[in-house]
Amino acid sequence: MRIGMRLLLGYFLIVAIAAWFVLSIFVQEVKPGVRRATEGTLIDTATLLAEIGRDDLLSGSAQNGHLAQAFSRLHQRPLRANIAGIQKVRNEYHVYMTDAQGRVVFDSAGKALGQDYSRWNDVWLTLRGKYGARSTAAHPDDPESTVMYVAAPIRDQGNIIGVLSVGKPNLAMAPVIHRSERRILWAGGALLGIALLIGAIVVWWINRSIGMLSRYADSVTRDSPLPLPDPGSRELRKLAQALENMRLRLEGKKEIEHYVHALTHELKSPLAAVRGAAEILAEQPPPQVASRFIENILAQNARMQSLVEKLLTQARLENRVKIAPTTIDTGTLFSRLHDTRSTLLSAKRLRLDIDSPPIQCVGDADLIEQALGNLLDNAIDFTPEGGTLTLAAQATSAGVALSVADSGTGIPDYALPRIFERFYSLPRANGVKSSGLGLAFVQEVARLHQGEIVLRNRPHGGVEATLTLHRPFT
Template sequence: MKIGLRLLIGYFLIVAVAGYFVVSIFLQEVKPGVRRATEGTLVDTANVLAQFARKDMLLGNVSDGLLVDAFSHLNQRPIGANIGGIRKNRNEYRVYLTDLDGRVIFDSSGEAVGQDYSRWNDVHLTLRGKYGARSTRLDPQDEESSVMYVAAPVLDGERLLGVLSVGKPNKAMAPVINRSERRILLAGGLLLGIALLIGMAFVWWINRSISRLVGYADAVASGQVPPLPRVGSVELDRLAQALESMRLKLEGKTYVEQYVHTLTHELKSPLAAIRGAAELLQESPPPATAKRFLINIEQQSERIQRLIDKLLIQSRLESRVGVELMPLEIASLIGATVAGKEAQARSRGIALKIGRLDPARLHGDELLLSQALTNLIDNALDFTPHGGTVAIDGERTEGGYLLSVTDSGSGIPDYALDKVFDRFYSLPRADRHKSTGLGLNFVREVALLHQGSIVLQNADPQGAKAMLSLPIT
């Protein structure tokens, strides 16, 4: 199982458990809360109605007093109230009045007049100066049939006249309770949905960051030099830095081993030539012969010096020391570089031409790009005969820039097409000494540094064409 999925499942379980307990607590508190609020309303109502009952009892006309008149006209028309989407059309209160013996002398429902209610808690406790209330089921088997009663004393000054009780069925509160429970469940479901979306976004970010690091590691493993990815997290940034540090150390070790091996191999030939010439000079040859040996020693020494100088430049490029990518105008750079090679081309009798040259701005190292183009032009001039042509073009493509150098020489042998960019690989040049074999390798390193590519292929009908692709950011 992927780590992102594990994080998502763990996060969602934590939120789900926490949400379950919160929603459960709210649901458990809805019904008692509504009933407590209703009980408070019943207390107020009972105490208000007790004032009307006092007048009726003092006048001795309870059976035809204010309470009877009020309740006889109460439900003659629908109330028509809309309380938050809950319709209320009739009064749901039941009010009864008892005397000091607890006998019912008024009942708004007309059911209990004359009955002894002295044993019910609402009447019993109120007659003894306490708070009286009760909840009684109309059907002992049905919890929803319970009715809540709250009593208030009917007083004439300090003298107790009787007890007035107000009751309301708990079923009347069911719509409010059910609506509250539905809203809580809906809010809980919405909370889980939002939590799931947040978790998925978080996991997507984690997976994306890890995928960037994996892509970076895969690119390094395949020999590329990708930029260090930015993942936007302190811990993952430290991991990326650790991977980069490991890459540099491994590359440095391989780099030293490879360079020691290749440098030793390349120095064998000129050193052998110098040693042979020195041994022959010890035999005191004729002056003409000695001069030829001395010239050979000088040429081989220059070759060694060129090789070392180019290796130093190559190593600085491959280690990215002093490399800084900045905005530059590529067309101006191409024009300036070609202008600097015109005298060399003219001296060899070769026409150096600029064809298409699209303007474009890109990020790069001006010195390295100029040197890479110089190497491509030098390579083309070396293989172009007298009277030939070297053409340079710069074309803006979709999302990039294509710089091409085309010569009219003999082209590249098939066996060398996949080796020309290898370090120290060089093809023979007509009437010229062997090159160091580092020029095209340098161009490839510059292309990789700029997230581009270099391709060298045979042109039609003859010659070779080098194509350097650079991204435009």
């Protein structure tokens, strides 16, 4: 399982457990809370009605008193109340009044008149000066039919002469309880959904940042490593910088070993030639023979000096991390390349065509000119006399493509996989062996510009080298 999915599951599990505890507490408190609020209204109502019913109880005709008449009129007037979406169409209070012995003298429902309620908690406790309340099922077989009763004493000159009890069915509170529970559950579900969305966004960001670092680390093993990413977090940025430092150290060590090995290999031939010429000169040969070997020593010395200078240039280029981009006009760039190589073109009777509409790109002008110059020099070396070369620029969806094409013999299939290796070169028509660093230089320029260099054989002969500068350098 991916680390992002583990983080998401762990985060969601923590949020779900916390939400479950909070929601369960809220849901469990809804019903008792509603009943406590209802009980408070019942005691207020019972106390008020006890004051109204005192005169009815003293008159000895409570069943026909003012309280009875009020309930009779109340039952004749249906209610039409919409309480936050809950419809209320009738009065749900059940009121009864007992005398000092607990016998019912008034019942709003007209069913318990004359019955002895002295043993019910609400009446029994209230007659003894205590707070009396009870919850009793109206139908013994139906546990959901419970009614909550709260009683208040009826006093006359400080003596308790009766009890007035007000009851309300618990089912009347069920819509309020269910609606509250439903809203709490909906809110909890929305909370979990928002938490999951936030967690998914965070995990996506973490996966994206880690993926950027992973792709960067994987690219280190390839020939064209990606530029250092910006994960967007200080901690991950430190990790990215640590990877970059490690890459630079490892590549530096590897490149040093490679350069030393390659340089040693490349210097063997000129050193051997210089040594052989020096041994012959030590024997004091005739002047004409000595002159030939002295020229050979100078030529080999120039070759070694050129090789060392190109290696230093390549090393400096590979150690660069950033460039100083400027706006480059391809037409002007191609004109400079033509002017600087006009002598070589004339010597081989080569024609250089420039196919460049008004296109501008962004990059390091000196590096791009050197890179295209290397490609053009290769094209000149491998194109026979009377051939044609082409410099072209084309705007693409990815950026700007700069190409150099020739009409030479092309690149052999066996050489294509190694064409960008340092010190690897193909024999030229003039017999001069190159340093094999030109295309490696072009590849480094492409990397610094976040672009690519591609060489392919043309169908009708010759090679086309395309240097593409990707955005944001276009």
